[in-house]
Structures are given as structure tokens and as C-alpha cells.
Amino acid sequence: MPLEALYAYPEQAKLGRILPKNKLYEQIKPNQALKNLFITQIEQIQWQYVLASRTINLIHSSPVPEIQVFTLTLKGQQLDLTTLKAIDQVIKFPTLFEVVKGDQAQLIAAYKRPNEVDNNKWVISDYFLSPWLSITSARQALPVAVTLAHLYQQIIHSLLPYVAKPTEQLEDTIERISQINSKTKQLSQAENRLLKEKQFNKKLLINSKIKQLQQEIAGLIG
Structure with a gap:
């Protein structure tokens, strides 16, 4: 079920610190193209909350010692997710982003887990996005959990486009969604090729591929 309201984070977890872009650049070391995205798309970055055992009284563990919550205020209508990945790569904790556009906000997050080979690095999944939600509407309570890891998993689940x-x-659900997205892209490309193809025999082959992809997608979703 899609997220219907933004989460209410405990007041004792509030940090409310503006994160200067220049400080972030020191960590990210962006090329000019990435730097331009930060300049043209993002008005302000705030480090809003730190969800940790000391702030919300949940048990921490090595995969999820803390959860960081950032608010990004947009200058316009668009946000290139490359900017979020750049931040995620230098923040050594699971991260949630509230992206604010006018009177609406969207919760965005990738599933982050420690790299099994190098614990100083993180494996970052694709990004999952909530619908645009009113920032003036009542927020909903965080999912009930006894550990930070369980809380984090439930928040990620609430953003997924398909139920587990x-x-x-x-991790298996996220991998399945990645396969759905990949095959959906292949399906779109095949459908475009079919529209342009003139030869009957080639049309038959493309049509067969389209049906195969449709069946594979249905199986992954079901």
C-alpha cells in the first residue's frame, strides 16, 4: 500500500542543522556536472533527525546503527537522483530523504546495507519514492519496532511499488523489483521496435519477445 502521509519523527531525535553544500562537496568531490545539479536543483539541505538508540530508545545493530533523515528543498520541479546517491555514498548510515517542493514533500530512500567485503562501504539499491504528500497534513506515526533495523526495513517496505x-x-523483494524494472524497460523498447518495423517476419519475432517479457513480468509481480 502506498504511503499516505509523511512520517512523524520524535522531537528528541531532531537535529535541524543546515548542511552547507560546500561542506558536502568536500566529502563528495563532485565533478562539474554533479555540482551543477546541486546548484540548480537544490535550494537547501537540512540534516533534520538522527534516529538512534540514544534518541528513540530502539536497539541498534551493526547493519543499522543509526538512521539519518535529511530534508532537501528544491529550487524547481525536478530532482536528479544522482544527487541523492552522491550523499548516500558519503553518509555511513542508512538514510531517508524528504524532498520538499512547494507545499508537498516526497519520501525517497534506497535500501543501504554494509558491503560484505568492505564494511566501510555500502551497497545502495535503486531509489524508491512515495507519492507527493502534503506537508501541512497530519503525519503518521513511525512503524512499531523494537530495533532500528526492523524500523528501517518497515520504512523501506512502505516505499516499495510491490508487496513482498x-x-x-x-533483499529478495528489492532484487525482484529490480528485475521487474529491467524487463519493463526491455518491453517498452521492444514495443517501440515493433511500431517501427516494416518486415512481417521480424514483426513476428518482436511480438513473440513482447509476449515472453509480459509473461515474465506477470510472474515476477504475481
Whole structure:
């Protein structure tokens, strides 16, 4: 089920610190193209909350010692997700982004987990986005959890476009969604080729591929 309201974070977890872009650049070391995205698309970055055992009284663990919540205020209508990935790569904790555009906000997050080979690095999934939600409407309580890891997993689940299958682990669900997205892209490309193709025999081959992809996508979704 899509997220219907933004989350209410505990007041004791509030940090409310503006994060200067120049300080961020020192860590990210962006090329000019990435720097231009930060300049043209993002008005302000705030480090809003730190969800940790000391602030919300949940048990921490090595995969999820803390959860950082950032607010990004946009200058215009668009945000290139490359900017979020650049921030995620230098923040050594799971991260949630509230992206604000006018009187609406969108919760965006990738699933982050420690790299099994190098614990100083993180594996970052694709990004998952909530609908645009009113920032003036009442916020909903955080999911009930006893550990930060469980809280983080539930928040990520609330952003996923498809529900988990029974007994499916979060990592498996995310991998399945990645496959759905990849095959959906292939399907779109095949449909475009079919529209342009003139030869009947080639049309048959493309049509067969389209049906195969449709079946594979349906199986992954189901």
C-alpha cells in the first residue's frame, strides 16, 4: 500500500542543522556536472533527525546503527537522483530523504546495507519514492519496532511499488523489483521496435519477445 502521509519523527531525535553544500562537496568531490545539479536543483539541505538508540530508545545493530533523515528543498520541479546517491555514498548510515517542493514533500530512500567485503562501504539499491504528500497534513506515526533495523526495513517496505511475497526477505523483494524494472524497460523498447518495423517476419519475432517479457513480468509481480 502506498504511503499516505509523511512520517512523524520524535522531537528528541531532531537535529535541524543546515548542511552547507560546500561542506558536502568536500566529502563528495563532485565533478562539474554533479555540482551543477546541486546548484540548480537544490535550494537547501537540512540534516533534520538522527534516529538512534540514544534518541528513540530502539536497539541498534551493526547493519543499522543509526538512521539519518535529511530534508532537501528544491529550487524547481525536478530532482536528479544522482544527487541523492552522491550523499548516500558519503553518509555511513542508512538514510531517508524528504524532498520538499512547494507545499508537498516526497519520501525517497534506497535500501543501504554494509558491503560484505568492505564494511566501510555500502551497497545502495535503486531509489524508491512515495507519492507527493502534503506537508501541512497530519503525519503518521513511525512503524512499531523494537530495533532500528526492523524500523528501517518497515520504512523501506512502505516505499516499495510491490508487496513482498510470503517468506520473502527484503533483499529478495528489492532484487525482484529490480528485475521487474529491467524487463519493463526491455518491453517498452521492444514495443517501440515493433511500431517501427516494416518486415512481417521480424514483426513476428518482436511480438513473440513482447509476449515472453509480459509473461515474465506477470510472474515476477504475481
